[in-house]
Structure formats: C-alpha cells, structure tokens
Amino acid sequence: MTTRKPPFAPQRTHGLAGGRALRPSSKVLPEHARGHNRSLVLQTLYLAGERSRADIARETGLTRVTVSDLVAELIAEGLVLELGPREDARPGKPATLLELNALAFHIIGIDLSEFAIFRGAVLDLRGQIISRAEIPLENSTGADAAAKVVALVERLVAAATLPILGVGVGSPGIVGLGGVVLTAPNLGWVNEPLQQSLAERFGLPVLVANDANAAALAEHSFGGADSDMILIKIGHGVGAGLLLDGSPFFGGRFAAGEIGHVVVGTDGGAECVCGKRGCLETWLATPRLDAALAAAASSDERTTILTEAGQRLGIALAPVVGALDLAEVVLSGPTELLDGVLGTAVIETLRARTMAEYHGGLILRMTTLGEDIVLRGAAAMVLSGQLGVS
Amino acid sequence: MTTRKPPFAPQRTHGLAGGRALRPSSKVLPEHARGHNRSLVLQTLYLAGERSRADIARETGLTRVTVSDLVAELIAEGLVLELGPREDARPGKPATLLELNALAFHIIGIDLSEFAIFRGAVLDLRGQIISRAEIPLENSTGADAAAKVVALVERLVAAATLPILGVGVGSPGIVGLGGVVLTAPNLGWVNEPLQQSLAERFGLPVLVANDANAAALAEHSFGGADSDMILIKIGHGVGAGLLLDGSPFFGGRFAAGEIGHVVVGTDGGAECVCGKRGCLETWLATPRLDAALAAAASSDERTTILTEAGQRLGIALAPVVGALDLAEVVLSGPTELLDGVLGTAVIETLRARTMAEYHGGLILRMTTLGEDIVLRGAAAMVLSGQLGVS
Structure with a gap:
C-alpha cells in the first residue's frame, strides 16, 4: 500500500x-x-x-x-x-x-510520447477524462511538431467547459528546468522552450515533464503505486520514472529514468541507433519486439523472444532494485507484449539476481491506467503544481 | 560541486x-x-x-x-x-x-564495518578526530560482539574531555527504524536493538546506521560530494550509500545500497556465499581480490584481475547511474586495490555502457576521507540528528 x-x-x-x-x-x-x-x-x-x-x-x-x-x-x-x-x-x-469542488476546474493533459500521434484530453480534478482530441504527427519535427502541440491545446481549451486549472504535457526526451525539452530526438527538438511558449500563447499555467516521469506520477496519484517504485514505459523507446519515498525523482540534470540506452549483459547484443550494442531498447522497444515476433517461425520461438526481452529488463533492473530497495516495478506499454511471458521473465530474473531476503516481496505488475497513463500523469502534474494535491 | x-x-x-x-x-x-x-x-x-x-x-x-x-x-x-x-x-x-562553539561538545563515532576490529574515536564538531580506541573482535558474535561495542563506547566516553553530543555507529548489515540492526551476518546479529541498548546504557543520544550509508554521509558533510552520488564501500563485503538531491537515501525498508549480492553480467561467475553465482562481491570483495592477486603468476595477470573487477562494478552501476542520473561515483576501500587499474576500468565501463550525452561528465574518484570515513560519517549522523547541521 x-x-x-x-x-x-x-x-x-x-x-x-x-x-x-x-x-x-x-x-x-x-x-x-x-x-x-x-x-x-x-x-x-x-x-x-x-x-x-x-x-x-x-x-x-x-x-x-x-x-x-x-x-x-x-x-x-x-x-x-x-x-x-x-x-x-x-x-x-x-x-x-x-x-x-470537483467541478471548479478542468485540466488539459497532453501526451506527446506516442510515435505517430499527439493525444490530449480534458480531465476533471479527479483525473477522469471528460473529452479527448488527437492530431496525427505525420512525421512533423521541430517547429512543425511544436505547432501541432499548440493546435491540440487550442482544441482542448475550446472543449473545456469549466475554467482551466492548467495544462500538463508529457514529452519524450529529457525535460529540464522550466519545462524546456532539452532533447527529444524523435521530434527533432533541442532546447525547445515548450512550457514557456505554451504559457505565453494560452495565458495558462503550463507544466512540461518527461513522459515516463508523468506516468510515474499518474501511478502515484491514481494508480495506488508503492512509495518506492520504478515505472518502465515501453513503446517506441524505453524509459523509466521513479517514485522514491513517495515523491517523483527527476535527477540532478533531469535525466533520471533514462535507462533505454544502458547496455545490458556481457554477451553482445544487437546494434542500437545510438551506436552501442545491446542497449535495453534493442531488446524491448516495441518496433524491435514486433519485428522479431513477426519473423518468428513458431509459437515456441515467439515465447523465447518475449522471455529473453523480459530477462534483459530484469538484468538491467536488478542493480537498481538493489541500490534503491524498490518495492514495486510497474510496466506500461502494449499489454499483449508485456503482460504474460515477458512480465513473468522480468520478475523471475529480478528474484534470481537480487537478495531474496530483501527483495523477495518485490512486486511486478502492469499499470492499471492503460494507455491514458501519460494523459492522467499530465493532469496530476497540474494538480500537484497548482493545488499541491496528489 | x-x-x-x-x-x-x-x-x-x-x-x-x-x-x-x-x-x-x-x-x-x-x-x-x-x-x-x-x-x-x-x-x-x-x-x-x-x-x-x-x-x-x-x-x-x-x-x-x-x-x-x-x-x-x-x-x-x-x-x-x-x-x-x-x-x-x-x-x-x-x-x-x-x-x-567547536568546543561545546565532543562526538563519539564507532565503525563496526571492519572484519576483525571495532574502531572508535572522539571527534570534534568539525568531524576532526581527537582521540582513538579500538577493540579486536576475535570472532565474537551475538551478545559478545554487542558487549564489545559497549566496552568501546565506554572507553571513548572516558576519553572525551567535553560534554558528549551523541554516539554515532556505522554497522554492517541492514539497519532499520530505531537503529535496530535487522541483520548483520558477520556479527551474528538479527534484530539487535543496538541503538536503544547503547542509549539506555550511556544515557546519551545514539544513532545507528548502515556503514556505507554513514560513509556516504561523511562524503556529504566532509568530503565535498556531489548532491547525486553513490559511494561504493569495498571491504570484506561490498555495499553502497546514496546521496540523492543532496540527502542520504535509505530505502523504504532501509536496504538501499545493498548491491553486494546483485548478479553482474550474463556469463556466469564464481559461486557466492549467498548461493548465487557472479554476485558483485565475488568480483570485488577484498578477500576474493587478495586471494586472486596472490595466486596470479604475472603482473599482466594481476592487471587483468583488477581490470575485470572494475569492469564488473561498472556493469552493475551502469543501470543505476542511468536510472538516477548520478553525477559522481566515490570508491572507499583499500587504495592499493582500487586506485588505479580497477578504478579506471570502472569509469571506462560506465562511459561505454551509458549515454555519453547524459553521463559523459560522470566523475569517479576515491574518497578523500580514507579509512576514517565511517567514523566521520558516524559523527556526521550525530551532527545532523542532534543539531540539524551537516
């Protein structure tokens, strides 16, 4: 609890x-x-x-x-x-x-973490989704991508039927002080001052954070997460968000949770976009996993692929669980890939590679917040930042 | 800084x-x-x-x-x-x-982390050591070992020439709420209420913490540590202490930093006392390293042993550095083993296995506090707990 x-x-x-x-x-x-x-x-x-x-x-x-x-x-x-x-x-x-008064305000939540689409929602103060909007990304990058964020917020501002408490945005990449997206390669953003530009454009409080950190916050506010938890967000990339002592941990340079390009194991691995071999993303990113599963000749082979992916995540997380004494690992991503063989391999690997007496009670589970986890985390950011509630 | x-x-x-x-x-x-x-x-x-x-x-x-x-x-x-x-x-x-007034109080610091000896000191409010005492452990365990702690504190209380602000103790093992040593296998302690028994015996404020956590605190207070740092304490066992956001992090069940029995790599490794294979301790604990070096036939072979040990530490730490966005890794232990080939292998491995753009500035160094790091950390615990300074 x-x-x-x-x-x-x-x-x-x-x-x-x-x-x-x-x-x-x-x-x-x-x-x-x-x-x-x-x-x-x-x-x-x-x-x-x-x-x-x-x-x-x-x-x-x-x-x-x-x-x-x-x-x-x-x-x-x-x-x-x-x-x-x-x-x-x-x-x-x-x-x-x-x-x-749950009807005092609406909140706008934006999820920029999906590869091909920007999603947004109007949420109430309980984090429930009132209405939705989305804009296909169509390979936009740089200023074009930023313009699509503005267009999406514009639609949601129009859809809100109560005063707006603020706008929360979960962005891929590294988000630094003042909600500046320091780097988000998929969107072609470098030092993109997203928070400031949205705040100036709409005259509303805006909070921008990394998507996995927003997801961890959603688990904290709406998902019943343990106070020492790592959330692993698996999609086009692999990222993590941490709750330590019940509070989100962002790291001294806001890069906490960036585990996608940590090399896992001592036996090589596939080449990664970053130039290294055997990064966690080469085992777990959904395009890689989907491609491997599509090419598999048998059900057994597919099981092996999912098992190995889960084992790699377990190998990477074992030192983190040990160093931080974590109580819970939460997975967020495609249920059909993660919830089953893969998840079982993660927890079995973690148990096999850490001290049973300290980490035997470690829990691994899927998020209960589904695909809306970043949207709801974005709302939680606004609730926390504007009202101090969570 | x-x-x-x-x-x-x-x-x-x-x-x-x-x-x-x-x-x-x-x-x-x-x-x-x-x-x-x-x-x-x-x-x-x-x-x-x-x-x-x-x-x-x-x-x-x-x-x-x-x-x-x-x-x-x-x-x-x-x-x-x-x-x-x-x-x-x-x-x-x-x-x-x-x-x-640096002469207002003395502090008593106790280090139980060495294998064969309990060490203690009287320190001033600046963490400088005024006088020392030690008691050989002579394989004492359980109540005998606890009695030796009492005898050591007794000697230091007698040696102090100012009122005593408190007694700080760095203990091996897991130290829980209220300074209870939940488990310290080397000393045969299970749920040993060390803090309470010392406080009752001496009528002084007593604080007991894990030795590596005490060492991390010493680096914070006296060693100029970065605010996001992991200290690796290598001796008879291998443990770690964390500073996150400038504050020590102990974990929800006080087992943060327990990385000695995390399995490293995917290529087997030696059998560990815990029953697993390839735990970090099998590569780095000083008895293992000393034995391997003594058996080595050549200088080249010794270099290989130290390099491999450093690489293993780097492999274990890479996910931790990535997840926590750490700025600094500090090593504490025998300088002749750690400061050179081994340390170089740690930082090179960390750089090779994490994202250069986030962790390229990562620093690895030896502690500047030498063998007194736990004694001084124990004093820092008292300063922090009794006066709120650090």
Missing part, C-alpha cells in the same frame, strides 16, 4: 517547474507556511472526501482558526463547497461538511 | 532514527518551525563561519527578532559564542560576530 504524504507538491517539485511556488523553502516564512497549509487543507479534502473544519484541523494539526481562514479563502475561490450539516447522532450543533 | 541545502537533517532524516525530533513534518506547527529555524541558524554558522545576527537574518530569510531570540538560546546553551565587534570600515555601531 502507498504511504501517502499529503501533500505531494510541497515535498519535492523542482522537476515540475512552474510548481515552484509550492516548493518547500528551507526558510519557514509566513507566506510559505500559508501556501503549505492551504495545500494541506486541499489535500485532506482531496484524499479524505467530506470533512468538517474541525475534522481538517484534527487531521492536519492546524489550528481551528487557521483552517477556518483558509477554508473561507478556498470557498471564495470556488475550490471548496459547503455541503450542509453533518447528519449524525452527536450532540450539539452539527458541523458543516466541506468537499473539494 | 555540492549544492548544499542547509540544513541537512530537516530534509529527510527518517533513516537516522533518533533525529526524528528534527524530521520535517508535513504540518508547519510553531514548535516545528522553531526547531527548523534553530537548525537554519546553526547551519549558517557551521558552513559560513563568523557571522553577525544581521548576516544570519539576511542569509536565512528569518526576521531579526527570530534570529536574536534563537541566538540568545544557543549562547545560553554554549553552542554559539560571541566573538566581539566586527572590525570593518562600515559606519555606525559595529555588529557583534558570532561563531559555532
């Missing part, structure tokens, strides 16, 4: 640039404390549902006065609703129940 | 149980804020040296009143000294300079 630390954002959000307003300062200044406490109130209502002011005070450790003050502000902003008196048998005046 | 986050402890200290008083709460309560602010003042003086109250207020963002109040408390406790007026040319009344 997840040990949730409410709220998410104030713990470590530096990778979600734009959420910086909620970043914990090492200085406990009054304005920081207020923002922090506001997030605490919202997080309590977000996770716990209907609560009275007294409930919130008790659960957060904040004073009644502080809670009442913050709740008044949140009601004025339309983020919190008064539901009326609690119906219970307690003596005295019944407390007024509050809830987070 | 390290990006230091003052202070260390309030960020993430849950692995250093006993330092829990300084653990960040998700609730910003007045008493928490006060402890946090007190640590900020101490950390500023610890890192920056002589400062006036106004300097501290400016550098921490705290108000002048808060700083004066906290400084008065710290002066009363003897932790801060007034040095007298600043000698400078600024007009007006010169400010009074303050410094951390």
Whole structure:
C-alpha cells in the first residue's frame, strides 16, 4: 500500500517547474507556511472526501482558526463547497461538511510520447477524462511538431467547459528546468522552450515533464503505486520514472529514468541507433519486439523472444532494485507484449539476481491506467503544481 | 560541486532514527518551525563561519527578532559564542560576530564495518578526530560482539574531555527504524536493538546506521560530494550509500545500497556465499581480490584481475547511474586495490555502457576521507540528528 504524504507538491517539485511556488523553502516564512497549509487543507479534502473544519484541523494539526481562514479563502475561490450539516447522532450543533469542488476546474493533459500521434484530453480534478482530441504527427519535427502541440491545446481549451486549472504535457526526451525539452530526438527538438511558449500563447499555467516521469506520477496519484517504485514505459523507446519515498525523482540534470540506452549483459547484443550494442531498447522497444515476433517461425520461438526481452529488463533492473530497495516495478506499454511471458521473465530474473531476503516481496505488475497513463500523469502534474494535491 | 541545502537533517532524516525530533513534518506547527529555524541558524554558522545576527537574518530569510531570540538560546546553551565587534570600515555601531562553539561538545563515532576490529574515536564538531580506541573482535558474535561495542563506547566516553553530543555507529548489515540492526551476518546479529541498548546504557543520544550509508554521509558533510552520488564501500563485503538531491537515501525498508549480492553480467561467475553465482562481491570483495592477486603468476595477470573487477562494478552501476542520473561515483576501500587499474576500468565501463550525452561528465574518484570515513560519517549522523547541521 502507498504511504501517502499529503501533500505531494510541497515535498519535492523542482522537476515540475512552474510548481515552484509550492516548493518547500528551507526558510519557514509566513507566506510559505500559508501556501503549505492551504495545500494541506486541499489535500485532506482531496484524499479524505467530506470533512468538517474541525475534522481538517484534527487531521492536519492546524489550528481551528487557521483552517477556518483558509477554508473561507478556498470557498471564495470556488475550490471548496459547503455541503450542509453533518447528519449524525452527536450532540450539539452539527458541523458543516466541506468537499473539494470537483467541478471548479478542468485540466488539459497532453501526451506527446506516442510515435505517430499527439493525444490530449480534458480531465476533471479527479483525473477522469471528460473529452479527448488527437492530431496525427505525420512525421512533423521541430517547429512543425511544436505547432501541432499548440493546435491540440487550442482544441482542448475550446472543449473545456469549466475554467482551466492548467495544462500538463508529457514529452519524450529529457525535460529540464522550466519545462524546456532539452532533447527529444524523435521530434527533432533541442532546447525547445515548450512550457514557456505554451504559457505565453494560452495565458495558462503550463507544466512540461518527461513522459515516463508523468506516468510515474499518474501511478502515484491514481494508480495506488508503492512509495518506492520504478515505472518502465515501453513503446517506441524505453524509459523509466521513479517514485522514491513517495515523491517523483527527476535527477540532478533531469535525466533520471533514462535507462533505454544502458547496455545490458556481457554477451553482445544487437546494434542500437545510438551506436552501442545491446542497449535495453534493442531488446524491448516495441518496433524491435514486433519485428522479431513477426519473423518468428513458431509459437515456441515467439515465447523465447518475449522471455529473453523480459530477462534483459530484469538484468538491467536488478542493480537498481538493489541500490534503491524498490518495492514495486510497474510496466506500461502494449499489454499483449508485456503482460504474460515477458512480465513473468522480468520478475523471475529480478528474484534470481537480487537478495531474496530483501527483495523477495518485490512486486511486478502492469499499470492499471492503460494507455491514458501519460494523459492522467499530465493532469496530476497540474494538480500537484497548482493545488499541491496528489 | 555540492549544492548544499542547509540544513541537512530537516530534509529527510527518517533513516537516522533518533533525529526524528528534527524530521520535517508535513504540518508547519510553531514548535516545528522553531526547531527548523534553530537548525537554519546553526547551519549558517557551521558552513559560513563568523557571522553577525544581521548576516544570519539576511542569509536565512528569518526576521531579526527570530534570529536574536534563537541566538540568545544557543549562547545560553554554549553552542554559539560571541566573538566581539566586527572590525570593518562600515559606519555606525559595529555588529557583534558570532561563531559555532567547536568546543561545546565532543562526538563519539564507532565503525563496526571492519572484519576483525571495532574502531572508535572522539571527534570534534568539525568531524576532526581527537582521540582513538579500538577493540579486536576475535570472532565474537551475538551478545559478545554487542558487549564489545559497549566496552568501546565506554572507553571513548572516558576519553572525551567535553560534554558528549551523541554516539554515532556505522554497522554492517541492514539497519532499520530505531537503529535496530535487522541483520548483520558477520556479527551474528538479527534484530539487535543496538541503538536503544547503547542509549539506555550511556544515557546519551545514539544513532545507528548502515556503514556505507554513514560513509556516504561523511562524503556529504566532509568530503565535498556531489548532491547525486553513490559511494561504493569495498571491504570484506561490498555495499553502497546514496546521496540523492543532496540527502542520504535509505530505502523504504532501509536496504538501499545493498548491491553486494546483485548478479553482474550474463556469463556466469564464481559461486557466492549467498548461493548465487557472479554476485558483485565475488568480483570485488577484498578477500576474493587478495586471494586472486596472490595466486596470479604475472603482473599482466594481476592487471587483468583488477581490470575485470572494475569492469564488473561498472556493469552493475551502469543501470543505476542511468536510472538516477548520478553525477559522481566515490570508491572507499583499500587504495592499493582500487586506485588505479580497477578504478579506471570502472569509469571506462560506465562511459561505454551509458549515454555519453547524459553521463559523459560522470566523475569517479576515491574518497578523500580514507579509512576514517565511517567514523566521520558516524559523527556526521550525530551532527545532523542532534543539531540539524551537516
């Protein structure tokens, strides 16, 4: 089970640039404390549902006065609703129940991680998808690809029927400070200031993060992930997102999770686009796997291909599981490829190559969020960055 | 260069149980804020040296009143000294300079990680060693080994000439919540409540952590480590300690860094004490390396043995460097084995097996803290847990 630390954002959000307003300062200044406490109130209502002011005070450790003050502000902003008196048998005046107003805002989520298509959605504050839109990429790169992101956001802004809390984008490649896509080879982007250009174009808060990191965040917010988890996203490329101590980990230079071009094993392997041999992507990227399976002569041969792919992922992950004491590995990608022989080979390899006494309880599972994982992760970024809830 | 986050402890200290008083709460309560602010003042003086109250207020963002109040408390406790007026040319009344009183306390550090001997030291608040003591282990295990720890602490308590801030212990094995040694096979300990028994015996604050985690903390506090670093401790066994985002990372079940029994490569390897084949320890543990080198017929053969050992460490670390975007790998252990052919093979292997564009700047170096790294790390644990400085 997840040990949730409410709220998410104030713990470590530096990778979600734009959420910086909620970043914990090492200085406990009054304005920081207020923002922090506001997030605490919202997080309590977000996770716990209907609560009275007294409930919130008790659960957060904040004073009644502080809670009442913050709740008044949140009601004025339309983020919190008064539901009326609690119906219970307690003596005295019944407390007024509050809830987070799920209809206060819509969120726009964008997934740029698929090879041939940009997908987007309007989501509610619970991360449920309200409507969808997509634009075929048609091999666009550079400015053309960026223009297609703008066109997709434009459509979704028009489709939203509530005020928009913000726009979250999961991009392939390395996404640095301020949501700059430092490098995304498939899209021909180098130092593409996607976050800033979208924010200026639409006048909305925008958060851009790596697609696998967004997916890990979705697992955290909506998928019930363990607090020490690696999510492996397998598609045209192979990437990973990490939750450590319940918070996403982005790395000092925002390249955490970039395991696709780590060489696996000591017995060679196929040549990779990067020039090396035996990178994880040569074993697991879906075009490679699909091609190998299509060429296979028998069912046995297909099983061998999937088993070897899973073993390679297990070999690569064993030192990571050992070094980080991970509790859970979550796979995201084509179910028909991953959920079965391949996944079984991953967990068996991990068990065979790590210490049973520490990692015997390691869990491997498919994401429950399906193909919408990046869209929902993009929404989770906005929830975390703008409201401090997750 | 390290990006230091003052202070260390309030960020993430849950692995250093006993330092829990300084653990960040998700609730910003007045008493928490006060402890946090007190640590900020101490950390500023610890890192920056002589400062006036106004300097501290400016550098921490705290108000002048808060700083004066906290400084008065710290002066009363003897932790801060007034040095007298600043000698400078600024007009007006010169400010009074303050410094951390390095002679306020001694710290006791204990290193249980060596195979045949328990080592200890009295250290000052700067982590400098004042005096030493040691007790040969003579194959003691279980209660006998625990009694030798008590005897060693007893000697060092007697040797200290200042009040003792606390006792830090770096232990082999897995150390869990509350400084319980969950398992340390070499010492025959299972669920050994070392922290509690020492605290009760001596009436002092005691912090027990894994030896490699203590070593990583020493690199953080005294060795100028990068904020995203893995320290590999090579001795009778092989372990690791991690700094992520400038804070030590212990893992959800305190087993982070346990990489000694991860299988490396896909080409077999020697049988390990754990029953598997090709564990990192079979390539790198010093008894194995020493035996292989002693049996070598030529200088070339010795070079091959050291190169292969380094390559294996590189193979194991490549996925960890990729997943965590690490900036630095620090080796701790016998210089004559590690510093040369072996170390070169590690970094060359890491470069060959990761993405040059992300990890080309990766640094590998020997620790500068030599054989005292665990002793100094144990002192850093006490500084962090008791004063919130690092």
